[in-house]
Amino acid sequence: MTITIYGIKSCSTMKKAFTKLDELNVSYSFHDYKKQGVDKDTVQHWVDELGIDKVLNKRGTTWRKLDNEQKQSADDSIDKAIDLLVENTSMIKRPIVAGSYQDKFVLLCGFDAAEFDTAFS
Secondary structure, eight states: OEEEEEEOTTOHHHHHHHHHHHHTTOOOEEEEHHHHOOOHHHHHHHHHHHOHHHHBOSSSHHHHHSOHHHHHHHHHOHHHHHHHHHHOGGGBOSOEEEEEETTEEEEEESOOHHHHHHHTO
């Protein structure tokens, strides 16, 4: 069983996800992409599986601080959006939970207690 939870340690949504995984007795490793970064291939995989609209958090302050040209570039090109996500990891919706659990592939984006229950039951 190899589950990795990606995000930022201080995020309140991350804390909910950690608590839920602990309640479900799911062992996991934590990847703090604010400190450790994240590579383009990983972000590309998330976008391929989940869609850019799910992975890119447009409601956060990092997105709002971008200039209009950067926002338009991200809207026009998924590749440009992925580059922005790699450069500005705070724009990745949190948490991303990825890996294999009981011989099935798991990839979750955002915290939804019911989704966690389904994926890890």
